[in-house]
Each structure stands twice: as structure tokens, then as C-alpha cells.
Amino acid sequence: MxxxxxxPPIVWYISxxxxxxxxxxxxxxxxxxxIFKIMKIFHLxxxxxxxxxxxxxxxxxxxxxxxxxxxxxxxxxxxxxxxxRPGFGGDPLEVQIDILLRSMGPISERDMVYTMDIYFRxxxxxxxxxxxxxxxxxxVSIKLLEKIWYPDTVFFNGRxxxxxxxxxxxxxxxxxxxxxxxxxxxxxxxxxxxxKLQNYPLDFQIxxxxxxxxxxxxxxxxxxxxYGAAASVELAADMTLSxxxxxxxxxxxxxxxxxxxxxxxxxxxxxxxRHSGYFLIHVVVPCxxxxxxxxxxxxxxxxxxxxxxxxxxxxxxTMTFLALENRNDLPRVSYATALDVYVAMCFxxxxxxxxxxxxxxxxxKRGHGDLDHSGQKQEPNKVxxxxxxxxRVRFRRQNGTSTTSSRIFVSRAGDSRFGVWLSSLRFRRQxxxxxxxxxxxxxxxxxxxxxxPVVFIILNLAYxxxxxx
Numbered sequence: 001m002x003x004x005x006x007x008p009p010i011v012w013y014i015s016x017x018x019x020x021x022x023x024x025x026x027x028x029x030x031x032x033x034x035i036f037k038i039m040k041i042f043h044l045x046x047x048x049x050x051x052x053x054x055x056x057x058x059x060x061x062x063x064x065x066x067x068x069x070x071x072x073x074x075x076x077x078x079x080x081x082x083x084x085r086p087g088f089g090g091d092p093l094e095v096q097i098d099i100l101l102r103s104m105g106p107i108s109e110r111d112m113v114y115t116m117d118i119y120f121r122x123x124x125x126x127x128x129x130x131x132x133x134x135x136x137x138x139x140v141s142i143k144l145l146e147k148i149w150y151p152d153t154v155f156f157n158g159r160x161x162x163x164x165x166x167x168x169x170x171x172x173x174x175x176x177x178x179x180x181x182x183x184x185x186x187x188x189x190x191x192x193x194x195x196k197l198q199n200y201p202l203d204f205q206i207x208x209x210x211x212x213x214x215x216x217x218x219x220x221x222x223x224x225x226x227y228g229a230a231a232s233v234e235l236a237a238d239m240t241l242s243x244x245x246x247x248x249x250x251x252x253x254x255x256x257x258x259x260x261x262x263x264x265x266x267x268x269x270x271x272x273x274r275h276s277g278y279f280l281i282h283v284v285v286p287c288x289x290x291x292x293x294x295x296x297x298x299x300x301x302x303x304x305x306x307x308x309x310x311x312x313x314x315x316x317x318t319m320t321f322l323a324l325e326n327r328n329d330l331p332r333v334s335y336a337t338a339l340d341v342y343v344a345m346c347f348x349x350x351x352x353x354x355x356x357x358x359x360x361x362x363x364x365k366r367g368h369g370d371l372d373h374s375g376q377k378q379e380p381n382k383v384x385x386x387x388x389x390x391x392r393v394r395f396r397r398q399n400g401t402s403t404t405s406s407r408i409f410v411s412r413a414g415d416s417r418f419g420v421w422l423s424s425l426r427f428r429r430q431x432x433x434x435x436x437x438x439x440x441x442x443x444x445x446x447x448x449x450x451x452x453p454v455v456f457i458i459l460n461l462a463y464x465x466x467x468x469x
Contacts, residue, residue, distance in 0.1 A: 096226035130179035
């Protein structure tokens, strides 16, 4: 067994200067340890405080969001007097209004009213209902309106407005933590519109809607537009009207005097342009066709008295029925509308065709077989003579020298069929030459064929120039 010798120990030699540096480092590290401990303790304290604040807020919100919110509202309503407006005895209360127009129509000219569906929104401040909680807004049941004060807003020119109740009342109320109140309702408003129908159906109507308080004067309640007069009335993007085009709308603020009080009033004016296509199709075009139909009598023989009278009478009666039918939808105003003027013009043209035929019948009837030159009625032929040489029988009057005569072809006994046929052709040719033309055209009819259309076109141009907006 062999023993291995140990290595000699390592000896470190430290000088005094190095030892002094070690002592300084130890003291430096001890000082910083104290600073680190202090910073760590301070940091822990900050975290604990933040955790406590967060836990308190969480517990407060949880408590308010469950059962305590009802208690808060009940406490607010204990001493609440709904008979007095907010800030009674001080400055007037400001009620902010904005409207969303959902649809419009129908618009009745007969009753002079128009109907529209709107979302009507009101905002005001009632510091008595301030919850002073972290919840910014609280939506509550509409039954709360029975216990609080809210504006007595009315439509001054309304006629029979209603609240939507299907499936539930379309209204809600929201309370802010600072006492701000928000009430929104969906209403069907039927308002009066005083229309001017002189240019009907080419008219442009302006229908207003006036909003204000029923009982409070400007000393108590003032109405203002929430977003200003230009942006407080909004139109739905898909809104369309069947009878009119809503070309523009404008909002304004004014005051009005009612029952000796000055009341605040907001107004909205809707500009409505009527669709004229319906009246062009159902009134104007039928009237024009009836007038043109009456001109057909100018091309009918003047001897066809019954035909021309029947045509004229039919067109006159049809025009009368058309005028009365379109008048049923209009109010009984004391002035004539543009539609009345056009129908009357067409009626006069139809009536003038009958008057024109009376003129033709009176001045051009003579000399066409019904009356002789002496003005006496013609009597039936009484005497006839037979000339077998030419195979004809001629009838003449015994008294009178009338140039008119009637001829009848008579064949001889024993003539062949071919000879009879040739004799009949000669007889027809001679009869056609000797008989005057019964269907002669009157000069009055010729002039009327050109004059009536030209005058009608000129009057139509003048009408549309005057009445088109």
C-alpha cells in the first residue's frame, strides 16, 4: 500500500488596503439592504390600498345593481312632489327636444290633415332624482311616470294623435346619476295642414308641426332643440311617401300667446311636392282622348244626324262623369283648382263639337234630298210612265217641276239573260251620272278639322306653362 503525499495548502496574503476596501463594501451593501426593505414595504402598502379600493367599489356596484337601487329610488321619492316642476320658483326649466321621423302619410286634402309616425324624445334636469351613484344611467319602468313630474308637451296643431300600445306601450324613461331625465315615445301624430289648392294637382304644400307646453308659460318651461335647429329633426333612411315627395324640412323656435300667456313653441315645416303621375294617367290622358274622340264627328257625313248627335252626347256625358268623380276627393273650396280648369277646358271642346254640328245642320242641309228648293217637303211619287223601248220606268210628280227623278230597271219579256245583264249595266251607269252626290262635305267641317286641334294644342301649352311649378 502506497501513501500519496498531500499538496501544500494555498495561502492568500491580503494587505491592509484590501481589507479596508472589504469593510467599506460590507457597509455599503448593508445600507442598500435597508433601502430595499423600505421600498418593498412601501410597494406592498400601495398594492394593499389599491386592492381595498377596488374591492370596495366592486362591492358597492354589486350592492347597487341588485337590491339597493330600488331602495335608492324609494328614498328619492319619499319627499318628492310631482305637482311642482324642477327648480320651482327659480329659472325656467329647459326641455330639449329631438325627433326621428319614421314615416309620413296618408295626407288628406279633403280633411286638410297629414299623419306621421315619429320617435319623440324629451330631456330635462330634475336634481331631486339625482342618484349620485357610479351607475351613469338607470332605465326604469314607465310606471315611474305616475310618481314624478314630466313636461306636459302637446302638439298645438294636432288633431288625433296616439301612442303605440302594441305589443306594449312604446315608451321608456331613463334617469341619470346627476338627475338628467330622458323620455322617449313612439307616436302617431295627425296634424292640421292648411293647404292651398289653387295649383292642385301640380301644387307644393308646406305642412307645419307646432310643439309646446299646454299650461306652463315661458317663465316656467322653455323648449329648445337639443342638437340645434338644423340637426334635431332626423329622417329615416328608408322613408318613402306614396302621394308626395318630402323635398325639405326646417325647424325653428318661436313664442305664441294662448290664454293671455306667452308660451314657448318649437316648429317643424315639411315641404311636400305632390306626385302628378296619378292625375296624368287617370284624368289628363282620358280628357285628351275624349276631346280627340269628339273630333271624329267632323269626318262623319253631315246627313248622318243621329250618329253625330249620339257621339257628341256620349262624350259630353263622359266628361261630366269624369269631372264629378275627381272632385269627390277635394274639399269644397270656393275657388277653382288647376284640375278644374283643365277639365272645364276639355268639356268646352267636347260641347263645341255639338254646337259645330248644329251650325253644319242648319246651313248646309238644303239641296240634299230632304228639302226642295221651295222649302216644302217632298211627297212620294204618284204617277209613273213606262217606256218599253229603253226598259225603264220613270216616276215623276204631277204637280211641280222637280228635276229629281227615280228610275227602276224593268226587263222586257223574251230578252235573254245576257241582254238583261247588259241593259242593267247601262242603266246603273246612267243612274250614277244623273244622281247628285248625297255625301258631300261641308266647308265648316273642313275648317273644323284643322282649327279644333290647333286651338286645343295652343291652350294646352298655355295651361302647362302657367300651372307647372
